[in-house]
Amino acid sequence: MGTLVAWHYPAVLFAKLADHTYVACGTGGKAWSCWGGKTGGTPLRRGPGSTLRADAIAEPNERANIKCYLVNGVCHQAANRILLPAGITVRGAKGYWVSEALYGPYGRERGFLGFCKAPFHQHPGVTGDLPECKEPAAPPDEEQAVAVREAEEGESREMADYLSRARSLYREVEPMVVAEGLDTAEARTFQMRLFDLLADFRLGEGYMTSSDGQTAREVRGDFEARREALEEAFFRHEIGVDEFVDEYNRLMEEYQDRTAEVLPEERYQALFALPPGEPVVLGDPEVARAAYPDR
Amino acid sequence: MIDERRSLPDLGHGPRLSGEEYDRRVVRLHEGRPPMPGRGEDRELRRAELDLAIDHRLGRDFPADRRERLWQVMQDVERRRLRLIGKHLIGRLVRRRRPGPVRSAHRLAGWMVDRCAEVLDAQELESFFELAGEEPALPVDVEPTDSRS
Numbered sequence: 001m002g003t004l005v006a007w008h009y010p011a012v013l014f015a016k017l018a019d020h021t022y023v024a025c026g027t028g029g030k031a032w033s034c035w036g037g038k039t040g041g042t043p044l045r046r047g048p049g050s051t052l053r054a055d056a057i058a059e060p061n062e063r064a065n066i067k068c069y070l071v072n073g074v075c076h077q078a079a080n081r082i083l084l085p086a087g088i089t090v091r092g093a094k095g096y097w098v099s100e101a102l103y104g105p106y107g108r109e110r111g112f113l114g115f116c117k118a119p120f121h122q123h124p125g126v127t128g129d130l131p132e133c134k135e136p137a138a139p140p141d142e143e144q145a146v147a148v149r150e151a152e153e154g155e156s157r158e159m160a161d162y163l164s165r166a167r168s169l170y171r172e173v174e175p176m177v178v179a180e181g182l183d184t185a186e187a188r189t190f191q192m193r194l195f196d197l198l199a200d201f202r203l204g205e206g207y208m209t210s211s212d213g214q215t216a217r218e219v220r221g222d223f224e225a226r227r228e229a230l231e232e233a234f235f236r237h238e239i240g241v242d243e244f245v246d247e248y249n250r251l252m253e254e255y256q257d258r259t260a261e262v263l264p265e266e267r268y269q270a271l272f273a274l275p276p277g278e279p280v281v282l283g284d285p286e287v288a289r290a291a292y293p294d295r
Numbered sequence: 296m297i298d299e300r301r302s303l304p305d306l307g308h309g310p311r312l313s314g315e316e317y318d319r320r321v322v323r324l325h326e327g328r329p330p331m332p333g334r335g336e337d338r339e340l341r342r343a344e345l346d347l348a349i350d351h352r353l354g355r356d357f358p359a360d361r362r363e364r365l366w367q368v369m370q371d372v373e374r375r376r377l378r379l380i381g382k383h384l385i386g387r388l389v390r391r392r393r394p395g396p397v398r399s400a401h402r403l404a405g406w407m408v409d410r411c412a413e414v415l416d417a418q419e420l421e422s423f424f425e426l427a428g429e430e431p432a433l434p435v436d437v438e439p440t441d442s443r444s
Contacts, residue, residue: 017432036436070395071379074434087322091314097352097424098404098431101411102372104344105321109331112380119330237310294311294351 002026002051002129004086006079008093009041018095021079023058025051029132032062034078035069044093049086051133056123058082065118066107072118073107074099080106081120162201169193184228191224192217202271215262216271223255241295306419308354317351345369352423353415361414368410375403397435404431 003026011020022038024031026046031038032054058064064081066073076099079090089105090096111117129135173190195217199208207213230251234244260268260276268276312320324343332340345366349357382396408431412420424431 011434011436017429018434020434020436036434068380068383068395070397070400070433070435071376071383075436076434084322084326087318089318089321091317093434094425095432095434097348098408098426099433100344100348101369101424102376102400102404102407102433104341106325108373108376110334110337110377112377115384116380117331120325120328121330122326122328124327294313 001048002133002135003046004049004051004054004083004088005046006044006083006088006090006093007031007038007041008044008090009037010094011036011075018098019093021075021090021093023054023079023082025054025130025133026135027133030055030130032058032064032079032082034075034082035063035066036075038062044090045088047083047086047088049083050127051085051129053085053123053126054082055130056126057084057121059121065121067118068111068116071116072109072111073103076100077103077105077107084122158201162197165197166194169197184232188221188224188228192221195220199271203267207267212263212267216259219255219258219262223251223258226251237295304418304422306354306422308358309356311354312347312351314351317347320347341369341373342366348423352425353419364414365411368407368414371410372403372407375406379403400433401431404433407431 005024005026006021007024008019008021011018020034020036020041021044022031022034022036022041024038030051058078058081062078064078066078066081076090076093076096083089084106091100106120107118109118109120169190173186196208199213199216203213208217227248230239230244230247233239234241239247256272256276259271263271265276321344324340324347328336328340346362349362349365379396379399382399386396408420408424408426411423415423420426421428
């Protein structure tokens with residue numbers, strides 16, 4: 001399936017107080033003007049969707065049947081119509097919430113006395129992609145993708161086996177996640193099984209039954225419990241994004257320090273591919289703010 | 296992909312719908328609808344759109360009585376929007392090289408924000424329309440032409 005990309009740039013009139021938006025496919029082979037320009041600017045958002053359907057919605061004049069500009073809607077509503085197959089909107093473009101309040105997300109269909117009618121033809125039966133928007137075919141399934149990556153990156157057969165087993169674990173819990181999500185105990189069990197798999201791969205099967213291995217496993221279990229509590233506090237809105245990221249990074253550092261205390265240096269290095277004393281933190285406040293813009 | 300970074304202030308109306316969840320619900324609301332909704336369906340749709348925008352921009356616990364007052368404002372806005380059709384037709388007759396009733400639409404946008412300011416305080420108004428201290432504006436990118444619609 002192709003990709004639809006929403007683009008925006010400051011519109012020409014009115015001191016550039018609002019953004020013009022238009023849509024292009026992910027390859028750049030086709031763009032729809034939405035009553036304005038269709039080159040330049042900055043990508044705003046993208047999502048997978050049928051580019052053939054988007055093209056049908058856009059209609060040959062690329063205005064998505066926003067018939068009377070500023071009456072039925074503006075470029076934002078035209079772009080949203082074309083983006084429907086990707087399930088995204090151009091929210092975030094400057095002036096969007098003014099136009100959304102005035103015309104709704106997909107424009108106002110109703111006219112008056114037969115003038116300015118702007119029906120939204122969604123073309124639900126249209127699927128597939130425009131030739132110029134077709135993206136390189138992905139491998140048919142994840143197993144094959146793993147194999148391709150392995151070949152490309154020169155990874156060992158052990159790595160491929162580890163990834164395959166990890167995939168099996170994910171497949172095992174997928175129906176539960178889709179049905180009603182994992183509860184805390186199930187989620188922790190899943191995380192620990194993943195950890196056991198990684199430890200077997202990196203440290204050798206059987207090491208985790210040793211005294212050091214068992215202690216390292218307890219440290220990991222403690223980390224998981226504290227991480228869950230932190231995530232729950234975040235999702236209950238008890239803490240903000242920055243506090244969540246700071247605390248998460250602190251937990252990560254503490255986990256690595258404690259693991260370094262219980263594992264011999266060479267085991268630690270084998271497990272994390274890093275020497276002890278060089279803790280890695282993963283939480284980036286900027287990325288977290290982008291992921292949770294309303295927090 | 297740049298727009299998700301600004302966090303909104305807490306307005307005391309409970310958690311907000313995330314942007315992604317807003318998109319999902321808006322798409323779900325519209326997907327599969329007939330191209331031209333009837334008058335009653337159009338009204339229901341506009342009300343549902345307003346509630347989603349409030350849930351995303353102001354908070355899911357925004358009081359019902361103030362939602363109702365905003366809905367009344369939006370009903371008035373819709374009536375005035377239909378008047379723009381006349382301006383549009385006049386513009387076409389005199390072949391003004393504009394894409395549509397630019398000044399009238401901007402006046403309507405300003406009027407809408409002023410009316411909403413009777414229901415929302417300054418911080419809520421800023422959050423609802425994302426004005427960043429600027430005048431409300433609609434995008435007009437097209438250069439003058441005489442062949443629109």
